Amino acid sequence: MSENVVSLSGVHKSYALGEYEVHALRGVDLNIAEGEFTVIMGPSGSGKSTLLNLLGCIDLPSTGTVEICGHNTNHRSEKELAALRRENIGFIFQAFNLIPVLSVYENVEYALILKKVPETERAELVDKIIDQVGLAAHKHHRPNQLSGGQRQRVAIARALVTRPRMVLADEPTANLDSATGKSILALMQEMNDLYKTTFIFATHDPDVLTFARRAIRIHDGKIDGDEHAQPKKKPASKRKSK
Amino acid sequence: MNVMKVILCAALCAAPVLADAAHAIVSKADRVRGPEGSVRMKIKVISERPDQAQQEVYLETYVKDRTTSVVKFVDPPREKGKSMLMINDDLWMYIPGSKRTFRISPQQRLIGDVSNADVARVNYAEDYNSTVLKKHEKSEGKDCYLLELTAKNRVSYHKIHYWVEHKTYRPVKATFFAVSGKPLKFATYKGYKSIAGSTRPTVVYIIDGIKPDWKSEIHYTSMGTKTFPDSIFQQSALPDLR
């Protein structure tokens, strides 16, 4: 059995919204193993974003334990959590969240710079991943010169260039048309196969399901479904730049 | 009651009598010092101070009467040509180098502790109000009246204590006081010899009231009656005085 990259036990999370207290997660137990390609599905307000925040070590539970890559996040300082993220996690956002003043190359490189990877090693890693996401021709373009799909590819490259143990993607296809979205998902699956990086998505896009091997449903702060999909044939990888 | 009246009357009458007596004494002392009427005197004034070279000034004084006199500077050369005219309270000085005569203070010093008035005038009887302080006081081995003289005009010292010998009415000693009551200088009258028809003091030794090692001397080297034309006793005549 692969080691768990994610291990949640008895996790509750509440936060204040004005005068009200919102109970976003009400007792979640969850284990995700290395190399999984998992989707967390749920409607708005189900707590899936909150769950993803906890998984990403950018937030802490109110009660319960969150163990990421073997590290318990409770009682960790901001500095320690940042280190955890740097070493183990890559992020992909719905709005791509690229740094507008940096080129494609520089955006991807930035993740390595944060990890203090020396300059000599960086070039090789960056060029390779940019190649793999099919953006070699746009290496020196700025994000505002790229299409939505291209930007998300950059985001993927950035998330993966550091070889994290897991990649968290919050609604990665929400801002893309269905065709582009599918090609993005295909790419991520390819990466998952290639590097055995755990991919965890939060989404309410049903198309994503077809790519996932595991689907966790969350509703009202509780997990109410956890299906493992049948192994599927890999779709032919198309290197399409859109 | 009557006794009281008599005593009171006597006391009241005595005061002017006493004052008269003092005035008479001072008058007589004036006449011992210099003859009445028109006199020519040759005077040498010396000033000695420990931190300076000895200073000497040679003068000729022409006295018309007890209120009017002219002083001519004879020596040293830098003083030669200067002259002073004293009439009552006023003293004018002529200095070669300027055409005009300057009004100066009779109390201004000539040299040392000797003032201009000291060499221009001897008229204690007219210039002071006098009273007898002590009828008998020993001074310099002589039996003296001790008189107190207070200023009547601007020319004078504020107050003088004057020791005059009984019977001979020779001035023996004087102390000159400032307005504050401090002694300005002490004078002793010495060198009594026969000159201008009487035995007169030819030297006055003066010691400074604050610095006992500052000494001055007035020597009357010659004295004789002489008549002068009235015209020399005018401001306009000073420059031409020979």
Added chain:
Amino acid sequence: MKNFKMPTSVKIAFRNVFRNRRRTLLTLSSIVLGSAAMIDFDGYRNFADWGLREMYIRSQLGHIQIYKKGYRASKGMKPFEYLIANSDDIKKTVSETLGDRLKVVTSRLELNGLITKGGQSYNFMAQGIEVDAEKKMSALDDGTSSALNVRRGQGLIGGDSGAVLLGFELCEALGVNDGDLLSLMGASVNGALNATDLLWKGCFSTISKEYDKVATIMPLADAKRFAATEDVLKIVVMLNNTDMTDRARKDLEAAFAAKGYDLEMVSWLELADYYKQVMVFLGGMFMVIATIIVFVVVFSIVNTLTMSVFERVQEIGTIRAMGAEGTQILRLFIIEGIMLGLIGGLIGMCFGGVVAFAINHAKILLPPPPGSSEGFLLQLRLYPSSFLLGFSIAVLSSFVASIYPAMKAAKLRVVDALRHV
């Protein structure tokens, strides 16, 4: 390779500075104007310093004054006890020691007494001067002169004898006219009364009306005759350049010691009380203006950077999610702030220089300062320190201004930041 070996944070900061061109331009304008204003006002202050100082030196003080030993301690109460006997000798020594550093060396004698015309007598305080030498002293570099402000009649010229200039108030009190003979009476050096008649030549005014009530100037020869002495009270040394003063003084002191002179010396700065007061006052004003400028610049930058932070909240959240620590965010914005300061400071130095150049060529004539008859040409004097000042103000203000917005950025909660649109 556009940003060859530039640290990433600097690279990002630089590009972010120019992200919003218009906003940056506005902010830079305030920095440029602020630092240029600082530079040019410093230039003005240096000008005022130079002008006041040179006026004082040339019209009164000279660079070095030589007295008999003990004169200063006596506070000038008994001038005749501290006269200098062999002035010609001493002047020769001065001349030999200083060589071509020396512009002119001259003697002065001071007297006091009563001055009379008709029935009126007033106190006077006189300076006996060597007229030609003093004229040479008072000529300024730019052709103007800080000579005496003669308001009626004429000044003294070399060769004058038996003539006298009076302070303006004294003139009025005596009611002098052409041809008037004034009688002066006072004590000579041996205490004897002396008098002399002098012909009125002119009336002058100085910075002090009080002084003008008693001030008198006469040729040195007349003063010597009045005081019955060949000695003088002061020997005044005028150099060709004020900066030479300290060195010249040391050289003179050594030369005098070697000759065994019983003299003491004083430099112009020790005598220039009014000048020092004015400079302190100007310094105070300068501080006030500097503070205002700093406030304006800081305010402008705080504004800009705060807006910049606000616009980039999501970006900050992303970087934090990627594992950047709060201190790195802090550094990023502070570098941005400093960069604004550096650019603004550099442009400000250029702008300040250009403005100063323009002003100096406009040949603006300032009104005469008190006690002088001639005006000054306004010439801002910029030294390297002026530029450094303007530049530093820009950079330091920027640094200080960036602290608050940078701290705000660093303290953002990642979750909230990411949620921000």
